[in-house]
Amino acid sequence: DVKVTQSSRYLVKRTGEKVFLECVQDMDHENMFWYRQDPGLGLRLIYFSYDVKMKEKGDIPEGYSVSREKKERFSLILESASTNQTSMYLCASSILTGLAKNIQYFGAGTRLSVL
Amino acid sequence: AQKVTQAQTEISVVEKEDVTLDCVYETRDTTYYLFWYKQPPSGELVFLIRRNSFDEQNEISGRYSWNFQKSTSSFNFTITASQVVDSAVYFCALRGPHDKIIFGKGTRLHILP
Numbered sequence: 001d002v003k004v005t006q007s008s009r010y011l012v013k014r015t016g017e018k019v020f021l022e023c024v025q026d027m028d029h030e031n032m033f034w035y036r037q038d039p040g041l042g043l044r045l046i047y048f049s050y051d052v053k054m055k056e057k058g059d060i061p062e063g064y065s066v067s068r069e070k071k072e073r074f075s076l077i078l079e080s081a082s083t084n085q086t087s088m089y090l091c092a093s094s095i096l097t098g099l100a101k102n103i104q105y106f107g108a109g110t111r112l113s114v115l
Numbered sequence: 116a117q118k119v120t121q122a123q124t125e126i127s128v129v130e131k132e133d134v135t136l137d138c139v140y141e142t143r144d145t146t147y148y149l150f151w152y153k154q155p156p157s158g159e160l161v162f163l164i165r166r167n168s169f170d171e172q173n174e175i176s177g178r179y180s181w182n183f184q185k186s187t188s189s190f191n192f193t194i195t196a197s198q199v200v201d202s203a204v205y206f207c208a209l210r211g212p213h214d215k216i217i218f219g220k221g222t223r224l225h226i227l228p
Contacts, residue, residue: 009158031214042220043206056213090160094214102148102210106160 006091006107013114019078021110023091030096032074033104037088049074081114117142117211121219128197129227136192136222138207148210149190155203166190202226
């Protein structure tokens with residue numbers, strides 16, 4: 001089974017702090033994604049990555065950056081956390097080719113509160 | 116533009132009733148994939164099904180069934196004899212450009228005992 005692990009289920013940070021959200025997958029997937037989920041807005045793509053050291057902006061990249069130094073790990077960084085970044089953050093991964101292509105597998109999510 | 120619309124924001128049914136979740140999509144691609152995901156209260160999105168645009172056959176998996184109709188750009192999901200464990204948020208999704216997935220806003224389903 002595919003396993004996508006997010007380092008924290010719940011996180012509380014203060015405004016202005018630098019925040020790291022970590023995501024690790026164990027299926028050698030090329031693609032990795034970060035979403036945020038807010039009531040009434042569904043899932044919105046922040047950043048995604050097709051390969052190590054590669055990154056692409058999603059629909060709402062402002063205020064975020066990412067890092068992918070190893071294939072299995074994709075980090076989301078909030079350079080200076082703000083209250084409007086309080087949200088549920090979901091990480092996903094998918095394989096580039098083969099029968100399971102395009103199927104994204106998700107982690108359990110990190111609920112971030114910025115005070 | 117590519118878009119997924121789930122018009123039903125929230126649905127409540129009594130256990131053992133059948134329920135259908137609607138999904139309408141827009142795409143100009145001739146080849147595309149559609150998906151359904153389930154998000155239980157625990158938070159993790161669980162993959163349910165992927166459908167290729169070339170395959171219009173309806174699919175059944177236990178109490179779950181999916182009706183794909185290209186003529187109406189719909190990919191509806193039916194749960195037969197619903198159970199309390201089916202309570203969750205359900206997302207319909209479409210593969211977009213560069214393998215991104217475009218999600219609908221979800222339908223929250225309450226199954227009442």
